[in-house]
Amino acid sequence: MIEYVYIMTYRQIKRFIRAKSRIAGTLINNILWLLFFGLGWAYTLRGQQFQVLFKGLDYLAFLLPATFATSIFQTSFMGGISVIWDKQFGFLKEVLVAPAPRSLTILGRALGDSIVSIVNGMIMLAFGFGLTSKLNPVGLPLAIAMGLVMALGFTSMGIAIASAMTSPEGFQLIVGTITMPMTLLSGSMFPINMAPQWMQILALISPLTYAVDLCRYYLTGVSLLDSMYPWLNHGTELLLLLITSLALIIVAMRMFERTTIE
Amino acid sequence: MEYDITVENLVKRYGSIEAVRGISFTVSRGEIFGFLGPNGAGKTTTIHILTTLLKPTAGKATVAGYDVVKEPDKVRRCIGVVFQDPSLDLNLTGYENLFIHGRLYGLNGQRLREKIEEALKFVELWEFRDKEVKSYSGGMRRRLEIARAMLHTPKILFLDEPTIGLDPQTRAHIWDYIRELRRSYGTTIFLTTHYMDEAEILCDRIAIIDHGKIIAMGTAEELKSMLSSDIVYVKLEHLNGEVCSKISLEGIKNCRVVEGNTIALQVRKASEAIPAILQLLDRLEIRVLEVSYRRPSLNDVFIHLTGREIRDSEASPAETMRMRHRARVR
Numbered sequence: 001m002i003e004y005v006y007i008m009t010y011r012q013i014k015r016f017i018r019a020k021s022r023i024a025g026t027l028i029n030n031i032l033w034l035l036f037f038g039l040g041w042a043y044t045l046r047g048q049q050f051q052v053l054f055k056g057l058d059y060l061a062f063l064l065p066a067t068f069a070t071s072i073f074q075t076s077f078m079g080g081i082s083v084i085w086d087k088q089f090g091f092l093k094e095v096l097v098a099p100a101p102r103s104l105t106i107l108g109r110a111l112g113d114s115i116v117s118i119v120n121g122m123i124m125l126a127f128g129f130g131l132t133s134k135l136n137p138v139g140l141p142l143a144i145a146m147g148l149v150m151a152l153g154f155t156s157m158g159i160a161i162a163s164a165m166t167s168p169e170g171f172q173l174i175v176g177t178i179t180m181p182m183t184l185l186s187g188s189m190f191p192i193n194m195a196p197q198w199m200q201i202l203a204l205i206s207p208l209t210y211a212v213d214l215c216r217y218y219l220t221g222v223s224l225l226d227s228m229y230p231w232l233n234h235g236t237e238l239l240l241l242l243i244t245s246l247a248l249i250i251v252a253m254r255m256f257e258r259t260t261i262e
Numbered sequence: 263m264e265y266d267i268t269v270e271n272l273v274k275r276y277g278s279i280e281a282v283r284g285i286s287f288t289v290s291r292g293e294i295f296g297f298l299g300p301n302g303a304g305k306t307t308t309i310h311i312l313t314t315l316l317k318p319t320a321g322k323a324t325v326a327g328y329d330v331v332k333e334p335d336k337v338r339r340c341i342g343v344v345f346q347d348p349s350l351d352l353n354l355t356g357y358e359n360l361f362i363h364g365r366l367y368g369l370n371g372q373r374l375r376e377k378i379e380e381a382l383k384f385v386e387l388w389e390f391r392d393k394e395v396k397s398y399s400g401g402m403r404r405r406l407e408i409a410r411a412m413l414h415t416p417k418i419l420f421l422d423e424p425t426i427g428l429d430p431q432t433r434a435h436i437w438d439y440i441r442e443l444r445r446s447y448g449t450t451i452f453l454t455t456h457y458m459d460e461a462e463i464l465c466d467r468i469a470i471i472d473h474g475k476i477i478a479m480g481t482a483e484e485l486k487s488m489l490s491s492d493i494v495y496v497k498l499e500h501l502n503g504e505v506c507s508k509i510s511l512e513g514i515k516n517c518r519v520v521e522g523n524t525i526a527l528q529v530r531k532a533s534e535a536i537p538a539i540l541q542l543l544d545r546l547e548i549r550v551l552e553v554s555y556r557r558p559s560l561n562d563v564f565i566h567l568t569g570r571e572i573r574d575s576e577a578s579p580a581e582t583m584r585m586r587h588r589a590r591v592r
Contacts, residue, residue: 007365011351011358018353018394090349094410097313098366099338105366260316 004100005108012082012112030071030124037189038063038131053191055222061135064128065219066188068143069150069211072121073183076151077175079113080158083256084168096259103253110159110252114151121147139218146218146238150211153245156252163255186212193228200228207244210237264291265324266418266450267312272321274307281307283474284321289452294444296465297454298560304474305454306346309422312452313343326417339367342411346422346454348403350395356382356406357391360413367414381409385439401432408439412449419443421453425460437464458560470564477567482560489558489566491515492532494539497524497552508546511538516566523551528562 016023042059054062086092095105122144129135158175165171185192185203192203203209209225217223217234225232267289274282282304289295297305310316312325314334323330326340350359360381364374382388385405395403404424411419424440425433441464443449455461461468462482469479478485498505505525506517513535516528529535532555543550558566565571 003365003368003370007362011354011362014358015351015353089352090345090347091351092349093315093343093345093347094349094351094363095366096315097338097341097343098363099335099368100366101335 001104004104005111007100008095008105008108009112009115010108012079012109013115015082016112016116026075026120027123030120031127034064034067034124034127034131038067041189053194055191055224055227057220057222058132058134060128060132061220062191062216062222063189064125064132064135065143065216066186066212067128068121068125068147068219069208069215070183070186070188071124072117072147072151073154073186073208073211074179075117075120076114076154077158077179079117079155080160080162080175081168081171082113083109083159083162084165084171087166088168092259102257102259106159106253106256107249110152110155110249113155113158114148117151117155118144118147135219136221139221143215143218146211146214146241149241149245150207153207153241153248156245156248160248160252160255163252163259182206182208185209187224188212191224193224207241210241213237214241265289266291266293266326267295267452268322268324269308269312270322272308272311272323273319274304274311274316275319281474282311282318285469285471285474285476287469287476287479289450291450292444292448293466294440294451294453294464296461296468297452297471298456298458298461298465298468298564299454299471300456303471305456305471306422307474308471309343309420309452309454313341313420314338340417341420342414342416342418343420344404344407344411344422344424346426348407350403350406350410352396353394355392355394356387356398359395359406360410363410364413369414377413377415381413384412384442385409401428401435404428404432404436405439408436412443412447415447416449418450418452421451423454423456425455425457433460440464458564462560468560470560470567472564472568478563485560485563486558489528489562491528491530491558492535492555493558493562494527494529494532494536494553494555495520495524496527496539496543496550497522498543499523499549499551501525502548505546505548509539509542511535511542514539518565528558528566 038060045059051058083092096102161174162171185199185206186208187203192200192209195203213223213225214234214237223234225237265288269288270286271284272282272286273280273284285308297308299305307316311318312323312330314330314337317331325337328336330337357378360378361374364370364377369377379388382391385408387402387406387409390398390402395406398406421440425436428436437460440451444451453464465482467479467481468485469476470485471477478488501519501523506519509517509527513530514527518526520526527539536553536555540550540553561571
């Protein structure tokens with residue numbers, strides 16, 4: 001059983017390590033974003049009066065833990081595109097005709113892509129620890145564990161969508177359309193509890209919002225969602241995230257089982 | 263007689279198009295069985311159904327004794343497949359491709375390592391095992407796919423156009439591997455091809471398929487004896503378009519213009535027909551440059567059955583796309 005999961009994880013990670021230019025591209029992108037966006041706003045909002053907005057945090061300490069979650073989200077979700085490449089280059093047929101259960105090979109695939117996106121997020125976070133001293137390293141193991149849960153959910157979401165599609169362009173279009181609003185609404189860049197009510201409701205539909213808030217909670221001890229609804233503490237958030245991820249994994253398995261080569 | 267593949271009235275419909283229109287055949291254990299036909303005849307569709315990737319619209323098929331619709335998992339365990347289009351992971355090495363394949367088929371450890379070495383040596387790719395498949399030539403990739411398909415020593419091997427787009431030497435090479443596979447492991451082999459020579463050289467039995475139907479089946483000799491005739495080639499000084507209509511001799515079944523100024527005539531017995539043909543052409547004042555004859559080929563059989571040549575049959579748009587895709591990938 002587990003060997004079928006393992007072998008596809010192995011393949012996804014091997015492929016990632018081979019794609020050196022892609023790794024470099026993602027890294028450079030992330031660093032530039034942190035520097036220009038992060039530092040830019042951090043300097044703009046450096047006065048004491050602004051820290052009230054972030055429940056006592058400065059902007060960098062507010063932003064950096066959230067970037068860990070959003071970068072995992074983006075790479076995980078985009079990871080589904082490899083299913084489409086495999087359709088185009090034929091490798092998918094090799095997997096579909098093998099006796100290994102499809103639900104397990106797809107789980108291995110999701111796990112492989114999740115590990116890749118967590119590594120990516122951790123590189124991002126390493127820069128974060130370099131930029132500010134206000135992050136608490138004790139929360140790191142919890143943040144990473146939570147990262148794995150969300151990564152599995154979002155890679156599954158990508159895989160489920162990719163299973164039903166044939167062109168990488170179409171997939172990119174969908175991913176682009178979903179990624180942007182989810183990232184903005186997640187409260188990663190501004191405190192979502194200050195936003196209009198209707199935006200807050202939209203934000204609470206998206207599981208990324210919980211992931212961002214949890215990550216911030218683990219690394220700084222500050223949660224913004226519980227100031228919107230007191231019952232929305234970190235325990236509830238984690239539970240909601242777990243349920244969503246599990247549901248997405250099951251959907252991905254179902255979708256992939258039904259994939260044909262037509 | 264034990265059958266490794268049985269197919270009964272198999273039908274596959276895509277919307278209103280019938281790709282496979284009720285075919286039936288059986289393949290015995292250890293046999294090399296070939297589907298010969300033009301592009302778009304339904305060969306690949308049949309392979310996809312037999313390898314459990316497509317569900318048939320109607321009919322029944324068993325592979326290794328298991329129903330392809332009801333027991334796909336059991337079928338998958340018994341078969342190896344080389345698809346017409348490449349299905350390798352180009353970013354991984356040859357060794358890694360085989361390693362992943364082996365694990366997906368439940369092999370591991372020392373046994374898997376030995377199998378990989380054996381398979382890679384069999385197709386003479388052992389020294390390239392640590393190179394990424396991206397850098398392999400078209401022929402090397404095909405060989406790697408064959409090595410991969412035989413890695414788990416399947417009972418039945420499916421080969422969809424195994425030598426399409428390859429140069430003559432590589433093709434001959436791959437034919438050797440296929441024959442060797444049957445000799446060493448007793449593998450039952452089902453292959454599709456649109457090359458007459460390939461079908462004739464490799465297959466114990468051939469089914470000629472056209473427009474989703476099997477129109478003839480038997481050994482190459484049996485198929486050719488359907489015509490019970492020879493083909494006479496006459497090269498003329500000038501080719502007059504209507505020359506065929508003027509040649510009306512008893513015993514000439516078919517006349518067609520082939521390349522250059524040559525016409526091909528299907529006759530019962532060449533040695534008797536040639537003098538008569540020459541006399542007739544002389545009377546018509548048509549100058550003859552060369553005359554030759556040969557036994558009919560499978561192509562002649564195909565023409566006899568369908569009225570056109572295999573290579574004349576136009577590629578469908580999907581086929582053209584695939585060829586272009588292949589050109590880009592390789």
